[in-house]
Amino acid sequence: MSSDDESLDTGLRLTPQNQSTSGHNAFLEDPYSRISQVLPSSPIQNRSVCNSSHEVSRDPLAPIEETSNVSPKISFSKISVVQGPEVQKSPSAISSVPVNGNIKRALYLLDEMSDSIEYSSPMKSPPSTKPKKKAKTKASETDARSNKAWKDANKVVRRKQDIMSEMVMEIAFCLDKKLRTEFFTNIFLLPSVRNSYLEIPLISWKRRVSARYNKEEDFFVPCDLTEQTEKVLILFYEPDELIEKLKNGVVETHIDHAKRRARSEDPLKEYFVLIMVPNFSTYLRKLETNENRQYRAKTLQRLNRTPLSSRPSNEITMTVAQALKILVESEVRLGVNIFTTKTVEESIEWLHSFTYTIGSSIYDKYERNPDFSAIGTIKLGANPKGTFLEMVKKFNLMTEPKAENLYQYYASPLSLYKRLVETGELGAVKGRNVVPPSVNKMMKSVFTSKDPNAVITD
Secondary structure (H helix, E strand, O other), rough: OOOHHHHHHHHHHHOOOOOHHHHHHHHHHOOHHOOOOOOOOOOOOOOOOOOOOOOOOOOOOOOOOEEEOOOOOEEEEEEOOOOHHHHHHHHHHHHOOOOHHHOOHHHHEEEEHOOOOOOOOOOOOOOOOOHHHHHHHHHHHHHHHHHHHHHHOOOOOOHHHHHHEEEEEEEEEHHHHOOHHHHHHOOOOOOOEHHHHOOOOOOEEEEEEEEEEEOOOOEEEEEEHHHHHHEEEEOOOHHHHEEEEEEOOOOHHHHHHHHHHHHHHHOOOOOEEEEEEEOOOHHHHHHHHHHHHHHHHHHHHHHHHOOOOOOOOOOOOOOHHHHHHHHHHHHHHHHOOOOOOOOOHHHHHHHHHHHHHHHHHOOOHHHHHHHOOOOOOOOOOOOHHHHHHHHHHHOOOOOOOHHHHHHHHOOHHHHHHHHHHHHHOEEOOEEEEEOOOOHHHHHHHHHHHOOOOOOOOO
């Protein structure tokens, strides 16, 4: 066998060193050994015939040396054949590679000759998780905003400025000349004030809120910014105007009109009306002065026996007692409260203070729950003993030392109950009562009474 055939056989078969020459002869006698057609890109076409004197390189990374060929477009290179233990152990090196002229067959053979190692390939990068992180971030931001809105809506302590900024006071146009003074502008920096198109002298309030109160659960639920009508309405009259309209029944008509207007905005609330009267003390002094003048004139008439001088037709003939009587009777008949002030400035200050009272009422737990307003301040102990001592100190005359003395013999309300049910008294130690007799009587009433509406007194 020539060196050319040996080189060709070694390049195609990758035969190990210890393979016999008979295998080479069998391969050469095979009809497929003569390759008539190869792919232009096939490594067989690019392989030049190895010279017998050329030493085969055993370096698998040896560079390829290009040589010129007849065709300038095709370049040939020498392929160094690796014949070592590494090649012998490779499965692709042991198997023979038949060659066919068919293009598809050649492509298949080329694919078979490639000894790709899957585990040595670079790992694929994991799928991008940025969209998920963004989605998670958006969800967390939404939850954070929601939690913040709930916390802000249910804050326990609120500043006066925050409460006043929520309120809006509406004043009828007919009261502008009476109330819109420089003093009014300086006082009412907060809340905001606007006019309402009403014929009656009405003052009302609205609240701009971002949370609605849930009465059943006793907490505030965040909502969109909206305005709520407050349940307090005020009718503003001058003293002489009020007395005249009370006698004519006009005030009662105004009250009905104000309530109908408020119910049209929020029919679920129960509204009540107040009446404010500025300069009422001045009006009473005027009545008193006129009454004294009339009395003096009558007295002089009796002494001098002279006729009474003519009086102006617009002179007030009502007395102070009559004015006060009309005022009190109207409060009872109409079911309204009438507030009187000395001056218009005092009325403005009263309205400003009353605005804060209305604004803070919804945040006052005793205002929201009137049934709890009579309970008073409740102190709780840090442990069972402290709680028991605070409980018994609610009884009159039970001071801290007396409560401590009682705890030595009765350490729980249950022990007090059993003792009072059995004997009716808490007993005495060394001739001294455990508690004073009055306290013993009150405790017996509390623990043994069967009437839940009974009033416990001293």
